[in-house]
Amino acid sequence: MTTFPPDGYQRVASTLPGIEVYAPVAEATEAEAAVVQFKCPRCQATTAYSAEEGGLRCAHCGYYEPPSTPAVGKRAQEFEFTVETVSAAREAAGWGTERRTLRCQSCGSETSLPPGRLTSTCPFCGSNQVLQQDAPDDHLRPRFLIPFAIDADRCRAIAREWLGSSWMTPKSLKTAAGVTELTGVYVPYWTFDARTSASWRAQVGHQVTDRTYDSSSKTWKTRTRTVWRWESGHVARVFDDLLVPGSDKLSSHLLRKIQDYDTQALVPYAPSYLAGLLAQAYDVPLESAWAVAREQMRDRTREACHGQASTSQVRNFSMSLDFSDESWRYVVAPAYVAAYRYGGQSYQVMVNGQTGAIAGQRPVDWTKVWLAVAAMVAPGLLLGLLGVLAAVLGTVMPPSLAVGGGVLLVALVLVIIGGVFAVMTLNKARGMDDV
Amino acid sequence: MSENDGSLSEVRALEAIGVVCEQCDWRYFAPGDGTIPDVSPSSVCPHCGSARLIPLDRDAADHLYSAPPELVVPFGVSEAKLAQQIATFASGIPYAPPDLTATALRHRLQRLYLPMWLVDVDVTTQWGAEVGFNYEVVSHQERYADGAGWRTAEVRETRVRWEPRVGTLERHYDNTAAPALETQAALQRVLGSFDLAGAEPYRPESLGRVLIRIPDRPPQAAWPDAAAALQERAARECQIAAEADHIRSYRWSPAYTDPAWTLLLLPVLAAAYLDDDGAPQRVLIHGQTGQVYGARRGSMKRAQRVSLITGLIALAIFAIGLVLALLSLLLPPLLVVGIAIALAAIPVGIGAIFPIARVWSYNRKQADVRMEV
Numbered sequence: 001m002t003t004f005p006p007d008g009y010q011r012v013a014s015t016l017p018g019i020e021v022y023a024p025v026a027e028a029t030e031a032e033a034a035v036v037q038f039k040c041p042r043c044q045a046t047t048a049y050s051a052e053e054g055g056l057r058c059a060h061c062g063y064y065e066p067p068s069t070p071a072v073g074k075r076a077q078e079f080e081f082t083v084e085t086v087s088a089a090r091e092a093a094g095w096g097t098e099r100r101t102l103r104c105q106s107c108g109s110e111t112s113l114p115p116g117r118l119t120s121t122c123p124f125c126g127s128n129q130v131l132q133q134d135a136p137d138d139h140l141r142p143r144f145l146i147p148f149a150i151d152a153d154r155c156r157a158i159a160r161e162w163l164g165s166s167w168m169t170p171k172s173l174k175t176a177a178g179v180t181e182l183t184g185v186y187v188p189y190w191t192f193d194a195r196t197s198a199s200w201r202a203q204v205g206h207q208v209t210d211r212t213y214d215s216s217s218k219t220w221k222t223r224t225r226t227v228w229r230w231e232s233g234h235v236a237r238v239f240d241d242l243l244v245p246g247s248d249k250l251s252s253h254l255l256r257k258i259q260d261y262d263t264q265a266l267v268p269y270a271p272s273y274l275a276g277l278l279a280q281a282y283d284v285p286l287e288s289a290w291a292v293a294r295e296q297m298r299d300r301t302r303e304a305c306h307g308q309a310s311t312s313q314v315r316n317f318s319m320s321l322d323f324s325d326e327s328w329r330y331v332v333a334p335a336y337v338a339a340y341r342y343g344g345q346s347y348q349v350m351v352n353g354q355t356g357a358i359a360g361q362r363p364v365d366w367t368k369v370w371l372a373v374a375a376m377v378a379p380g381l382l383l384g385l386l387g388v389l390a391a392v393l394g395t396v397m398p399p400s401l402a403v404g405g406g407v408l409l410v411a412l413v414l415v416i417i418g419g420v421f422a423v424m425t426l427n428k429a430r431g432m433d434d435v
Numbered sequence: 436m437s438e439n440d441g442s443l444s445e446v447r448a449l450e451a452i453g454v455v456c457e458q459c460d461w462r463y464f465a466p467g468d469g470t471i472p473d474v475s476p477s478s479v480c481p482h483c484g485s486a487r488l489i490p491l492d493r494d495a496a497d498h499l500y501s502a503p504p505e506l507v508v509p510f511g512v513s514e515a516k517l518a519q520q521i522a523t524f525a526s527g528i529p530y531a532p533p534d535l536t537a538t539a540l541r542h543r544l545q546r547l548y549l550p551m552w553l554v555d556v557d558v559t560t561q562w563g564a565e566v567g568f569n570y571e572v573v574s575h576q577e578r579y580a581d582g583a584g585w586r587t588a589e590v591r592e593t594r595v596r597w598e599p600r601v602g603t604l605e606r607h608y609d610n611t612a613a614p615a616l617e618t619q620a621a622l623q624r625v626l627g628s629f630d631l632a633g634a635e636p637y638r639p640e641s642l643g644r645v646l647i648r649i650p651d652r653p654p655q656a657a658w659p660d661a662a663a664a665l666q667e668r669a670a671r672e673c674q675i676a677a678e679a680d681h682i683r684s685y686r687w688s689p690a691y692t693d694p695a696w697t698l699l700l701l702p703v704l705a706a707a708y709l710d711d712d713g714a715p716q717r718v719l720i721h722g723q724t725g726q727v728y729g730a731r732r733g734s735m736k737r738a739q740r741v742s743l744i745t746g747l748i749a750l751a752i753f754a755i756g757l758v759l760a761l762l763s764l765l766l767p768p769l770l771v772v773g774i775a776i777a778l779a780a781i782p783v784g785i786g787a788i789f790p791i792a793r794v795w796s797y798n799r800k801q802a803d804v805r806m807e808v
Contacts, residue, residue: 004561004601004603005601006601009601012677013678014602014676014677015675015676015678016606016672016675016676018604018605018606019602019603019604019605019606019672019673019676020602020603020604021600021601021602021673021676021677022600022601022602023598023599023600023677024598024599080572080594081572081573081574082570082571082572082573083570083571083572083573083591086573294575294577294587298577298579298585302579315581316581317579317580317581318578318579318580318581319578319579320576320577320578320579321576321577321578321579322574322576322577323574323575323576323577324574326572326574326575
């Protein structure tokens, strides 16, 4: 020990006289301004986060400020479910629900922020502002985020392409539908890691075929029966970065469809990533999200247990499951929420701001769909009519009776096949505007 | 409470003379005026149990550390427990030597104090360690059964969070114990540890006329053990000072000042019995718990005697059978009886080996019991 105390240590309380104790200085928590504004240092115009370049860009003079925090990916700090954190999370259930008034430091105007919003653009002077909101537990602030990698223009192109990618949509949709609102928003997510260790026991059915001789009929008879045997096993699974949406304001159906985020791109939270974009605070509390994640984990573990059984016939299944090494993170991930109008109706689209995965509602041209359905079942019906005709003719010309029967049989097969495809098409069409 | 710096030619305050065993050269303080306790002057050495103790010559006596002890752990085992322990020790031995009886052992019981060094010292150091803090996490256990669905139980687990700490230490440590005998560790291994919390301040009259083993390990030699014990105490105190639940990887670079050495006396009882060869076999008893340690050896001579007698009986039976078989030349029916009797001699003859084999086997197991103390 050359220098004492070493750099980065500070004296802390000691309970015994004659003994001094020094502990590492707690990681400096930056004194955060309540509101961070983004002004170009060159021209004082408003800067905004550029998804294309990954830093702040001034649209006025072209000034560029690179990102301050490098990606940490899966090394991003995770938190355990300590008793204190769980209690704080319970108390924090209402966090973000209060409406906050943001005073613009540029023009002095006041804007009322809706619940859960962390960012704002001043409607009077266009300044981008990020609200550094307080949380009852420091852990319950977003510490990491996945930055936008797709800019609004590319997102718009993706949306256009997607709109015209289905034959079921109106022909004019691709050109006529203007994506009226394309909002980049950081959506809150909880990520969970855990190990599951399960022991299971069940009766597994095995098909056994017996061959017996029936003396009365003097024939051999085959009988298949199920023999149930007890089996047991052990399954261990590791879950890494299981994502659960932290927002109940956005469609969970759409969020699930686009949430293939790559957590390798996680960066430490910095307000500059939020400049000019919307960001939501979580409104699904940690405990509820963890319950959802646990449900998914245990169901997948149960499936793995079932997979260990020697056949798929299982009954009296029971299992016990222990969770260990549980940890969580609160992150925000990029998404574009778009709305467009077509035929007087409003439709929603959501695009993954990192990968470009898209999900949403599309209007359906039901004329096209019904025509397609008709085309699918028509051959069978027409053939059926021909078959009936031939059968009727069979009363006067007996050979045509047999022909009519054959045609009817083929028509029946075609109707069934056409009907299946028709139902699938209708379901798909119905799902296109489902949210 | 007088303490000194540990030099061996120190104080002559302990009222005792040094005595030495003629045979094993073990040295004792015999308290009082030089008479050997109990059966003076023909008392046996508690170590080898056979030879006489004689006063140390003047040269040797001059180099003894004879400051009075600071603390004494009193004898705590009751007479009843002692009798029971000795009876248990003396029982169950196949063909035990005639001298190995509970009565004889009790009669020869001799009290003895074994020394341990105590060091008082001031320590100044910088230290570093990892300290652990317990914290609780909320986890879950789930049970599933067809029909019953999932049942979830919330469980709390204690985990340890390790953090680095450094610091300074300036403390005085009293009575850190270190072995004063080379065989201290072996002694504690076979007899068990002593409860030092029961130690009482030394009073000359409290020792009576009990022999005290003279340290064969000077303070200088005992110092590494004392330093290790001091480090352990310091680590524990640093853990308390840091309000931590655990400590590990403790490192320090201590400076010791004013070390003062005194003695702590540990109570044991010694007895002995003579084995087949007339050699004394020692028995040691923990003075607090009554734990007995010693080799329990069967008498091979007795076993051989029994085997010989049994062998002779077998031979006699066989001879009778043989005679009857010969007589069958005159009286044929005797042939069968003669053969039966001769055959009966075989198991008896084989049984004659049993006492020797049993004692041999038993003594082999006892060979592991070595008197290292």
